[in-house]
Amino acid sequence: MSDTPFGFGLPPEEPENGDEGKKKDPTEGGQSAGGPGNPFGFGPGAGAGGDNPFAAMFGAMNPNDLGAAFQQLGQMLSYEGGPVNWDMAKQIARQTVSQGTADGSKDASVGPSERTAVDEALRLADLWLDGVTSMPSGSVSTVAWSRAEWVEASLPAWRQLVDPVAERVGLAMGDVLPEEMQAMAGPLIGMMRSMGGAMFGQQIGQAVGTLAGEVVGSTDIGLPLGPAGKAALLPLNVEKFGKDLSVPQDEVRLYLALREAAHQRLFAHVPWLRSHLFGAVEAYARGIKVDTSKLEDVVGQFDPSQPEQLQDALQQGMFQPEDTPEQKASLARLETALALVEGWVDAVVHEAAKSRLTSADALRETMRRRRASGGPAEQTFATLIGLQLRPRRLRDASRLWASLTDARGLEGRDALWEHPDMLPTAGDLDDPDGFVHHEQADFSELDKMLGEAAQGSGTAAPEKPKPAEGEGRGEDAGSEDGTDEGKDGRDR
Numbered sequence: 001m002s003d004t005p006f007g008f009g010l011p012p013e014e015p016e017n018g019d020e021g022k023k024k025d026p027t028e029g030g031q032s033a034g035g036p037g038n039p040f041g042f043g044p045g046a047g048a049g050g051d052n053p054f055a056a057m058f059g060a061m062n063p064n065d066l067g068a069a070f071q072q073l074g075q076m077l078s079y080e081g082g083p084v085n086w087d088m089a090k091q092i093a094r095q096t097v098s099q100g101t102a103d104g105s106k107d108a109s110v111g112p113s114e115r116t117a118v119d120e121a122l123r124l125a126d127l128w129l130d131g132v133t134s135m136p137s138g139s140v141s142t143v144a145w146s147r148a149e150w151v152e153a154s155l156p157a158w159r160q161l162v163d164p165v166a167e168r169v170g171l172a173m174g175d176v177l178p179e180e181m182q183a184m185a186g187p188l189i190g191m192m193r194s195m196g197g198a199m200f201g202q203q204i205g206q207a208v209g210t211l212a213g214e215v216v217g218s219t220d221i222g223l224p225l226g227p228a229g230k231a232a233l234l235p236l237n238v239e240k241f242g243k244d245l246s247v248p249q250d251e252v253r254l255y256l257a258l259r260e261a262a263h264q265r266l267f268a269h270v271p272w273l274r275s276h277l278f279g280a281v282e283a284y285a286r287g288i289k290v291d292t293s294k295l296e297d298v299v300g301q302f303d304p305s306q307p308e309q310l311q312d313a314l315q316q317g318m319f320q321p322e323d324t325p326e327q328k329a330s331l332a333r334l335e336t337a338l339a340l341v342e343g344w345v346d347a348v349v350h351e352a353a354k355s356r357l358t359s360a361d362a363l364r365e366t367m368r369r370r371r372a373s374g375g376p377a378e379q380t381f382a383t384l385i386g387l388q389l390r391p392r393r394l395r396d397a398s399r400l401w402a403s404l405t406d407a408r409g410l411e412g413r414d415a416l417w418e419h420p421d422m423l424p425t426a427g428d429l430d431d432p433d434g435f436v437h438h439e440q441a442d443f444s445e446l447d448k449m450l451g452e453a454a455q456g457s458g459t460a461a462p463e464k465p466k467p468a469e470g471e472g473r474g475e476d477a478g479s480e481d482g483t484d485e486g487k488d489g490r491d492r
Contacts, residue, residue, distance in 0.1 A: 083166035085201030086159055092202055093151045096209025105213065105240060107147040114235040118144035121250075121257035122231045125352075129261055132351040134414045138268025139261060140229035147212040150234055154218070154225040158208060160278055161223075164285035166200045216241055216256050219263035222338045223277055231264045233257060245366060247359040255363045258349045266344060270417045273341070280334035287327035335393060336426045343397020347405065350398075368395070393429060400424055400432035407436050 100106040122142040129137075145153065216237045218226030226232055233256060242252030267274055346364070353360035371394060404413040416422045428435035 083163055083197055083200065084159070084204060085197040086155065088198055088201035089158075089205035089208065090151070090155055092205030093155070093209035093212070094148055096206055097147045097151060097212050101213035103240075105236065107212075108236065110144045110146050110149075110235055115144045117253065118142060118233045118235060118257070121253045122233070122261055125254060125257040125261040128258065128352040128356065129265065129348065132410065133262070133265060133348050134410045135265040135269045137261070138229060138264035138266070139231035141231070143230055143232045145218075145232050145234050147234060147236065150212050150215065150218075150226075150232075151208055153227065153230075153232070154208070157223065157225040158204065161281055162200070162204055164282045165288060166197070168285065168288055213237070217260040217263075219260060219267075222263075222342050224263070224267045224274055228274075229264070229268060231257075231260050233260060245359075245362065247362065251357050251359050252363065255349070255353055255357060255360065258352055259345055259367075262345045262348050263341075266341060266417070272420060273417070276420055277334070277337055277341070280330065280337055284327070284330040284334055287324065287330055332426050336424075336429065337420075339393035339397040339429065340401075340423055342394045343399075344401050346394065346398040347401035351402075351405070396429040396432065397424075400429060400435065403432055403436045 097107050119142045122139060126137045126139060214220075214237065216234055218224065218230070218232040233253070235253075238253050238256055239249065241256065242249055245252065346367075350360065350364055353363075357363070401413060404416070416424075424432075424435050
């Protein structure tokens with residue numbers, strides 16, 4: 001796993017010449033801070049890993065590249081789209097992928113043999129899952145992605161996750177100035193919003209590109225980042241995941257395929273789940289407040305020739321969750337929902353793998369340690385919206401689902417996904433035995449009564465019968481002979 005947090009700051013890169021490069025003064029034996037390698041003078045040093053906020057986009061440049069660089073800068077300043085410049089995000093994400101990961105791993109096209117291996121693993125995983133869950137397969141197709149293909153497929157989901165947070169910053173930029181000054185400062189505010197969208201795009205692109213070197217499928221963070229019904233693995237990252245585990249590569253691939261296929265089943269057959277999770281993220285983002293005092297300082301001292309000021313503000317963090325009951329409820333709702341998703345997948349996959357894969361326990365613990373040490377999910381949410389997934393919650397949720405399987409069987413366990421109100425709460429994760437063994441309402445009789453009522457209301461009698469001799473009995477007479485008149489009486 002990378003030590004780089006998934007956030008709004010540019011992660012440092014290792015210099016090409018190792019420790020010597022770290023010690024070398026950027027002004028000695030090379031270009032100065034304002035030289036061709038850093039034409040805008042934004043920070044000390046050039047290249048893709050310095051303090052220059054545009055380094056990932058411009059790279060180490062020479063005078064012949066200046067025209068293209070200024071053209072890109074002009075496009076950035078003229079951006080008038082949403083709160084994030086997603087064209088820039090996509091461009092930088094792909095460039096980050098092409099540079100490779102810190103361990104020297106480079107992206108490559110997926111070959112036919114790798115595609116076949118992924119397809120077979122995902123199909124076998126679906127067969128194994130048939131015996132441990134009542135939910136049928138949720139995979140319409142299988143695919144093996146390169147890192148660049150993962151970036152392309154996941155960007156729409158990232159847009160849905162990030163835009164609410166970025167929009168808060170964009171609105172705050174216009175609110176920090178007094179109303180009477182806003183009309184006069186319109187061009188400046190517009191420029192700052194364009195720069196803000198570009199900065200968010202640059203940072204999100206860098207982060208997504210870095211994450212592409214780590215994820216093994218389309219559901220690593222507990223949310224469906226790929227197209228619905230498309231089960232996916234990244235062969236290069238699957239190999240990287242199992243590199244130091246002393247586990248056969250086929251078992252590693254199959255275990256990760258089980259996790260991917262289990263996620264696909266859950267999101268395919270719980271129709272409200274996707275919108276529930278993304279809605280919880282948006283609700284939490286709405287409660288985030290921007291540190292206006294910090295933003296006011298940036299606005300008051302903003303120099304269009306030094307856009308790194310805005311970069312620094314984003315990098316230092318301007319987001320603070322509001323300490324309100326509504327915000328706390330949004331956070332609890334989101335944390336619990338994500339924990340329940342991951343806990344269900346963990347429990348189901350372990351049940352399917354434990355008797356078939358000799359390394360099932362080791363792979364399960366590796367995945368849990370990956371979470372605990374700052375896996376993709378925690379890094380993503382912690383820096384995007386201030387949310388940290390607690391591994392304790394994931395373990396508690398997994399134990400709860402396993403206990404539910406023992407107590408109620410597959411059908412009873414999976415039936416809880418029929419409605420969000422039926423799912424365990426954060427309190428239930430603290431006391432899983434209490435939730436598992438407390439008396440459950442039996443909805444079967446209610447469903448039967450509702451069905452009979454619906455059937456009865458849709459059946460018309462051939463003719464309206466005459467009242468019995470005790471005409472004055474009213475409702476009782478109708479109730480006993482089952483006529484529509486009796487039903488009308490009850491309705492009245």
